[in-house]
Amino acid sequence: SAVISQKPSRDICQRGTSLTIQCQVDSQVTMMFWYRQQPGQSLTLIATANQGSEATYESGFVIDKFPISRPNLTFSTLTVSNMSPEDSSIYLCSVEDRGAADYGYTFGSGTRLTVV
């Protein structure tokens, strides 16, 4: 299965600042996905990041707030901009893992963000 390294694992940030989260995969993948998991809630898809094109955002998420980069087939970043306490969540990246014996999607361990 693909192995995802997500950094940072956690951070505490001041409101009004921005945080960039990195997602590194050990194999080339076409699509990478970014999710948000608010405290006690399920996962919500933020956007799909394709290499060489702009990310596709889900309803309720906009590029100005969550800019995404996808410079190559193994790396992506998600920035949480102008943060407020409501942005306190776990942010996870995911990739489609067609190389796995059991086809599925692999997730990173997440970035736990607290905004104060």
Add this chain to the structure above:
Amino acid sequence: DAKTTQPNSMESNEEEPVHLPCNHSTISGTDYIHWYRQLPSQGPEYVIHGLTSNVNNRMASLAIAEDRKSSTLILHRATLRDAAVYYCILMDTDKLIFGTGTRLQVFP
């Protein structure tokens, strides 16, 4: 994406089988049924998926109703490590849309 309905929570004793139900009455012919689980403080992990036929792998079995309007994830012998939130997801595109899932508690 078509919707799924799962019980909020279920309980099991260790080493007993667990049957986790999922209703998806609006499923379309091209929707795959996927199951993922999220252990505490971890990202979700793939469990199993199927289209029409029952499926088995090293983690679990997936039983799909003949009309495909419901499915059941079967853990043959629950362990304490199986305590997690289990998500039943219908996919006809390349993205996973999570519902609220079933929180499974396993007691020794």
